[in-house]
Ligand SMILES: Cc1cc2nc3c(=O)[nH]c(=O)nc-3n(C[C@H](O)[C@H](O)[C@H](O)COP(=O)(O)OP(=O)(O)OC[C@H]3O[C@@H](n4cnc5c(N)ncnc54)[C@H](O)[C@@H]3O)c2cc1C
């Protein structure tokens with residue numbers, strides 16, 4: 001039976017936009033259905049505003065601490081409203097890339113509305129019943145709100161409201177110390193808010209290598225950010241115009257609360273049952289080809305509940321496009337997925353942690369190069385942190401964790417090496433002096449040093465050789 005479209009994409013964020021644009025450029029007939037604005041979380045309430053706010057706060061911190069470089073300024077005044085204005089300015093500059101006009105120009109039919117499946121092959125939106133050869137669900141995620149007594153009544157912010165603030169909250173309790181809590185906690189603190197980070201776990205950024213997270217935590221404590229770990233918010237009350245947050249039995253009086261306690265997939269209104277698409281509490285179930293339990297319906301991005309990053313949504317989109325338009329042959333490969341948390345110091349990761357690697361292999365070795373021994377890091381006054389490589393005895397790189405200045409940029413050399421299955425020795429190539437990238441080459445060199453230190457026979461042989469040569 002003839003259908004209306006080759007592809008119907010539901011959700012116009014990081015994943016859906018890539019699928020829609022590329023498919024239309026390949027001459028497929030594509031409809032993109034968006035319930036709000038094109039751009040998704042990343043543009044409006046995620047990556048773009050958070051990184052812009054972080055930049056404003058980084059500058060504030062550097063100016064405040066410029067005396068060690070012999071630079072004195074008048075007392076720094078932070079105009080929070082203008083800092084937030086800068087955030088909105090950046091969004092407005094990037095927004096045309098995701099505008100409906102641009103996508104219509106690619107040949108995508110952009111439909112605004114929130115629809116639902118009515119059977120395994122039909123999606124209804126704005127009263128229209130649309131059919132397609134394939135569908136892609138890319139509806140993203142929203143903040144998960146923990147069931148805390150009084151929280152809804154007292155009121156709170158999430159990433160969806162926090163970038164619209166025009167006045168600085170004098171104090172802020174942040175529930176959750178994952179990437180959102182840590183990035184925004186430090187940014188708000190540096191812009192003048194008293195911040196308390198509350199984590200139910202014993203580690204900030206619990207998905208990261210523990211010793212890398214510890215470097216971030218040390219910096220937070222040094223700056224003055226209050227941290228409460230191993231504790232949950234039990235209750236919230238309104239007292240004298242303030243918000244009283246009970247963390248276990250510790251009372252905390254704050255002006256505002258930011259909830260950053262993980263994500264929930266956006267799938268409730270899609271009527272997935274009618275389409276034969278199953279899901280779990282984290283997201284939609286898919287196979288390695290990103291097909292849902294209805295093979296004509298694909299899904300990508302945060303709605304899968306896996307790696308929730310813009311670049312992963314784009315990568316998944318690149319798998320979905322050929323599978324949905326042509327033949328479902330391509331499979332996802334998550335061996336080399338990098339990500340970074342943009343705290344100061346930054347924390348970047350690719351591949352396995354040491355604990356994960358040791359569970360899987362019995363020939364794991366660790367190479368750790370401190371930034372303190374990298375001259376450029378000293379020159380820049382940022383000697384904290386390290387690069388830690390998890391390798392196997394044959395030099396295969398299983399994972400890398402860089403915490404320090406520009407870590408998110410530095411990790412890409414490792415990503416390239418891992419993607420092409422290059423051994424750690426590949427990173428020993430000549431690196432420009434003095435650069436932060438030397439942290440990678442010096443870490444790689446540690447293996448050569450380690451091997452040489454262990455090889456007493458070679459050392460004795462060399463000693464004998466030089467003794468002999470001197471006597472000639
Ligand atoms: C504060 C914050 C900072 C972040 N920082 C980073 C970062 O630095 N780097 C990084 O890689 N990732 C970051 N992320 C994660 C990143 O934003 C997400 O992984 C990414 O946006 C996921 O893309 P997506 O396409 O799955 O969802 P989204 O981009 O959110 O797009 C989903 C779209 O679907 C629409 N939609 C939802 N339901 C329906 C429906 N029923 N019908 C039609 N349309 C619907 C939504 O309106 C939205 O436009 C951050 C997230 C947050 C919250």
Ligand SMILES: NC(=O)c1ccc[n+]([C@@H]2O[C@H](COP(=O)([O-])OP(=O)(O)OC[C@H]3O[C@@H](n4cnc5c(N)ncnc54)[C@H](O)[C@@H]3O)[C@@H](O)[C@H]2O)c1
Nearest residue numbers: 146176177178179180199200232233260261262308340341
């Ligand atoms: N730089 C980046 O790439 C970046 C930045 C921000 C967000 N993100 C993405 O967005 C996702 C969501 O971020 P997130 O920080 O909300 O989630 P998260 O799931 O990574 O972290 C949430 C944290 O909150 C804690 N928590 C949960 N309930 C709690 C409670 N009641 N009390 C105290 N602590 C509680 C959890 O233990 C966890 O550590 C991330 O996993 C990431 O994929 C990426």
